[in-house]
Amino acid sequence: MPLRLVFVTVAAFAALITQFFIQHSDRLPETDLASWIGPTPAPIAGVASVIDGDTIEIHGQRIRFTGIDAPESRQYCDDAKGFEYPCGRRSAEALDSFLSASKPVQCTFVSWDSYGRFVGDCRRADGGGVASWMVEHGQALDWPRYSRGAYAEQQAKAQAAKTGLWAGTFQAPWDWRANHADYAQPAISKPLGIVGSGQVAQGYSCQPRRTCSQISSCDEAQWYLSNCPWGRKLDRDGDGMACETLC
Known part of the structure; x- marks a missing residue:
């Protein structure tokens, strides 16, 4: 094959890949082209500020937990008796309590999402996995679209025990966001004032x-x-x- 034809073929393929990411970036919150071609960021460690049940901030860097989805800060759910309660804030409070028990938190890079957040695997100082704990205690959901079922076992335990969200009824966070198009994007949300x-x-x-x-x-x-x-x-x-x- 002539060398010129090889270059043209490679360039065309690269253009198709780039176009795909541009057109589908809103559907790929845990995938960004920069994470494929750029240097891998170093792990981030420090005392975390809770943004919501699946997002924290360390040293000014927003960090989204990989593979899980927690209720949004404005989201309400129904408890076991059918009464409405602020499940988004409850999830954030549970996360804050869990992180406070063993500081600092360290997050290893997985990818960038479409909001520019560092998507990572985060653990407490004692090694406790943050995402798995949140799912196992019913404060977040396994997000199979991105986790490939990594937290399915923890979710099954929470559902069987009717703990956290599973004690009542709720809308999956991804469905809630789809029904609330006016909801503020994560990039501009503020750290929550956690209530002790x-x-x-x-x-x-x-x-x-x-x-x-x-x-x-x-x-x-x-x-x-x-x-x-x-x-x-x-x-x-x-x-x-x-x-x-x-x-």
Whole structure:
């Protein structure tokens, strides 16, 4: 085969591959052409800030856990009694508690996603796998489209035990996002203000219903947002922060 024809064939093939990634980048959140041709980033380690149940931030770098999907910060689910609760924030709180028990977190690079986030396999200082723990405790789902069933066993355990999300009914996060096209993209979301369980001792209650003018502190507002069916009314712009004038 003439050398010129070889070059033309290779160039045409490369163009087709590039066009494919451009056209399908929105369907490939854990695949980016840069991860194929660029240098592999070094592992990132440090104290993590929780963005939501499947995303953290370390040293200013957003990191998405590979192979799982957790409820979005604005997502609500139904508990075992059919009452609505903020499952997105509950998932984030569970993640925060898990990470706080053994610091720092170290994340090994897997790929870049279409939002520019580092997609990684993250572990606590004691070696505990973050993604597997979240799925096994019903706070996130195995995402077979990208995990190839890596967490199917953990999910089966959570479902059988009816723990976390599996205690009630919920919409898979990927379906929830598809039905909420106006939801803010991950690249501009803010770290969540995680509410500690110790605040329950302050005597907060979901009854009676309150407005921001009747709430005295940021911590109190965040507790209502996380625990009360009407709490999301306190977060008018949907950024995960209730009664921002108090915070």
